[in-house]
Amino acid sequence: MNATKTTTQLLVLGGGPGGYPAAFLAADLGLEVTLVDAKPNPGGICLFEGCIPSKTLLHVAKLIHEAAQAEKMGVTFGPPSVDLDKLRYFKNGVVGKLTGGLGVLKSKRKVNFVRGRGIIQSPHTVEVDLQEGGKQLIEFEHLIIATGSSPTRLPFLDHSSPHIWDSTNALELREVPRRLLIIGGGYIGMEMGTVYAALGSEVTVVEALGSIIAAADPDLVAPVADRARHIFHELRVDTKVVEVVQQADGLHVRLLGLDIENPQRVYDKILVCVGRQPNSKNIGLENTSVQVDARGFIVTDHQRRTAEPHIFAIGDVTGEPMLAHKATYEGRVAAEVLAGKPSAYDPKCIPAVVFTDPELAWVGITETEALNRNIPFKIAAFPWSAAGRATSLDRNDGLTKMIVDPNDEVILGIGIVGVGAGELIAEGALAIEMGCTVTDLKMTVHAHPTLSETVMESAEVYHGHSAHYMPRKR
């Protein structure tokens, strides 16, 4: 079948949180834009099968937990009854509302949306395998590659089996397995474990490294690990899955690790959360001079331009951190550069949030990173046991700490663990971007009683005085 041919000024390949904001901004800046994605609307993994549905389910998990917690306060709800169909319907509704909204916005901006999978044919053409059937050849003047990433697969597992899940399968919410093994204690594994534990699964998480969420500082991870040990059936670090055999009564799994009494286990489902791979293969990069590095990330400059000066790349496909908000920022840079503005990718920090219970968030450098890179630093930390608002929530399992340059007291990093840490971290990002010192944070009045006071009080701790907390003299 012959492909129909069209031309466009800017083609954006991939409609995720990098691609759609880039397309929208470029259109607002006066460019003629075509956006190609296989989903029915812009949104990508983030909205369809990532951030948004997982946070919807985590909210439900939080409700279930808080209802149980209320018993201690004299309010008893009784055990929850979960209607999985209704929950799925609600989750899909959230996704539909947001992606449908993006569909309207894209039309209002006159962004030409082509539904299908695009493969780069030459430095100036993309062929789209249309969802509706047939092919469309699009000739572009400029291209932004925003093809994102996919879950990493394990070579010894049969990923076609209905019993082996990745995060996409887990978010489909088809069933609540009785015994669920999660391979990988990173943020996705911990978040999905929290959801399924709340829904009633017996969750086991195994992590090959010595700690879950290894990118964060150990003192911030500790409350998350403590709570996980409480709500999960089992949480094992330094442990690997070495063999999986499917039998009639379930998946027989052999674990390898220190001090495992019974390495042979049986589970109903295995959820693999061992990271994500950039989608740089099978998109036709070989038909261009675009370079990829050893891990498959597209190499770009500070304007997100590839080795082909008219081709840009943004988001997960360009490198770590593989986070939606990083992709969005990059998309903005690429669109502005294309509109002739002297834009550049230069954020001082990118916040990271793990939506476990309690939440864990950090921005700027971590204490571990400062140690490894030999950066001089001082730590000021404020435990939530001394925070009034945390006590009123019966959630003293939190810590706010800052990593400070001792020479000029500039904030280098902030880490927070505790309920709502994901919202609180925004102040840290702003503080770092604006070049705040400890004194700036200390002298900014924070409303009482709020959890945000812990930021102000940790700044006070730095100078040795906090009304509610007297750190031991070091």
Next chain:
Amino acid sequence: MAVVFKLPDLGENIESAEVVNVLVAVGDVIQAEQTIIEVETDKAVTDVPAPIGGKVLELAVAVGDQVAAGQIIATIEDVSAGSTAAGAPSPESAAADRGSTTSSASARAASAADASPADAPPSAPATRGGKISLPEQAAVVTSASDRPVQAAPSVRKFAREIGVDIAAVAGSGPAGRVSIDDVKAHARRTPSGGGRAAPRKALPDFQKWGEIERRSMSNVRKKTALQMESGWQAPHVTLHDKADVTALEQFRQQFKATVEKAGGKLTITAMLLKIVSVALRKFPELNCSIDVSQHEIIYKRYVNVGVAADTDRGLVVPVVLNSDKKTVTELSVELTELATRARQGKLSLEEMTGGTFTITNLGGIGIGHFTPIINDPEVAILGVGRSNYEPVYVDGGFQPRLMMPLSLSFDHRIVDGAGGARFLRWIVEGIQQPLLLAMEG
């Protein structure tokens, strides 16, 4: 990973040097800081050390070659950096390199190599066509120091937009925080940073000598001030001459009714606009711009002449696009219309940009010769004075001839005195011998 090693900057005002000795051969394994070549400038013989150790894959120069700063000298296989995929040296190692060097030449070599890792994307300009015109990558200044610069995002953006390396700006705020004012002050001190060269002298207290009044400048005034200041950076030469416009004035009287019917006013300026436009086509060096940072001249294959207009709001310069392709009648109509709208303050920004040359006429106020200032980024401007009848010695006797003073200012960086003189003479001849336009234009 192969690293392309380019000749570092050899010092102020030294653009090229002669290779007098090549000390390594292809295939040699060399150490960092080992001298690869010796070059002779008009000042001295200098060693050029390798920025990194490794195997020499390719030598691009030979004894006797003239080499310029930035020219590729050799390609070196960096064996030590094989494990890093990105290729660019990490900030720490780059800093260490610089710290360990002993001579300033080698420090420059190290920084030159930092700036051009072999696998960095090329800075080729974007494809032509469409609305998208990408700036050169090198044009965007970003900083690559270890700790992020102590400046807010808005300040970093501002610095990028005016071409200032934010890392080089001394911050005046707490903990060295850089403000927008710091960036502005830095730009003013650094001529290459896009700012002005001289810091402003403090003004005296004028009230000591009597009553004063301070008024803020109008927008047009502010714009004109900035525009004149940037134009003034060009080294000006002004040539004065006179053209005999007796015949041209007779022609004007003869045809002004016809042009009026077409909706325009036939003026000497309109006719001069035609002559100058044709002259610009013939003398492209007067129809160009200079790119100092790139050492390039930008020739424009179009002629858009601006005509300065004095209005109640101040000086404005509407531009007549493709003025060389329009007839005198068309130019008269367009000028009349532009002048009317200029007086009404209804010109759009678009109508005042894109000029390649400017004509300014003070004749109406009675001035003879004057020295106009170039309308940056153009390279020349023609001043027109008041025409007067003068006795001209023709064929053994004096005759009353109508003479028009002309003053041409041009940028001596691009146009030499002789070139400017030929251009002005061509215009004078064009005025006196209108057929010249038909013959040469």
